[in-house]
Amino acid sequence: MFCKLISRLMRGTGGCSFEYVQDKTDPGVFYERSNEQDLCKNPLVTVRLVAYNHEKWIEEAIESVVCQECPFEYEILVLEDCSTDRTREICFQMQQKYPQKIRVVYGARNEKGRKIQARTLACARGKYVAMLEGDDYWDDKKKLAKQIACIRETGSLGCVAYYSTLIDGKKEDRSVSEWGREVRLLSQKDVLRHYLHTSTYVFNLEAYRSMIGRYGQIAKWYDTTMLNIFANDYPLALCPERLSVYRYTGEGIYSSLQAWKKMVHGVCILLDLYRTLPSPGKRMVAKDIFKLACRCTVCRFEQSPVDGNIRWRFFLVACAMSCNIWTPLFGPVIALFRLRKCWKKRRGELIRVID
Secondary structure, three states: OHHHHHHHHHOOOOOOOOOOOOOOOOOOOOEEEOOOOOOOOOOOEEEEEEEOOOOOOHHHHHHHHHOOOOOOOEEEEEEEOOOOOOHHHHHHHHHHHOOOOEEEEEOOOOOOOOOHHHHHHHHOOOOEEEEEEOOOEEOOOOHHHHHHHHHHHHOOOEEEEEEEEEEOOEEEEOOOHHHOOOOEEEOHHHHHHOOOOHHHOEEEHHHHHHHHHHOOOOOOOOHHHHHHHHHHHOOEEEEEEEEEEEEOOOOOOOOOOOHHHHHHHHHHHHHHHHHHOOHHHHHHHHHHHHHHHHHHHHHHHHHOOOOOHHHHHHHHHHHHHHOOOOHHHHHHHHHHHHHHHHHHHHHHHHHHHHO
């Protein structure tokens, strides 16, 4: 009921909507281009590489995986999501260049990520699945070897690592200083409080399959949602090295959004987690929902002081009332006070302009 209310409040604003479905295991109709006789027979790791309109970067991403130095076999499963540029053509060329490693899976229409999880489960042959997007790349030739060694050392079922961001040609290290440089297991709180990029994820395939099956009611498997749920159910290790690069292009589904829409995206992720996680996790998520909803409402108000204000006030109230903490009474009052203050400031600016 609450999720339907949120969808109704957000309709027409360009934000994210919610839908909850029963079956998330149907991969839909898809095709595969590969040379079965040339492929490795028993890959330990399947590298899932998602490609959509990545013609500028997809070759670099694939090459960064092909050049991995591992004491085990691995395969590259390229999931091409019906791009409108030359991405599919380049993927086919790379498959012909490296037929012993690459399989290209593609469909007849763009699924916007809805079938990606199911196709991964249907096609992956490895014991582990590593993840990468077509506009990012791995920065260490021993990335896979290091993370698999980390999993074996800790007895965990998954592994993440530090990464760098690449913005306008400048790299910036995204290590978490409080975690240090030692291999360790991460708690649910660790994962919730710090962002870890998709390009560093390595999961045990059976644990990954079990997680998708258990939480099939979640319609949109955002990366952060997936990692938080995995960390709640299974031991997750940290490989304390910078192993990959997140390329911030400004053209991605998330990076191209306006600031207030990014906040809506964040609220959507947190609401999914609040609905899914057990009580200890719910309390942390509830506080984050309230904080982000306040920021989202004020940000939207500042960008457009007339259009959509009432809608966003109701959105904030709904978010606050969804949290089983003190916010149902004080949250909306505080947010509306901030809105009133913001409106007075904008009104003063308009009067000065008119004068």
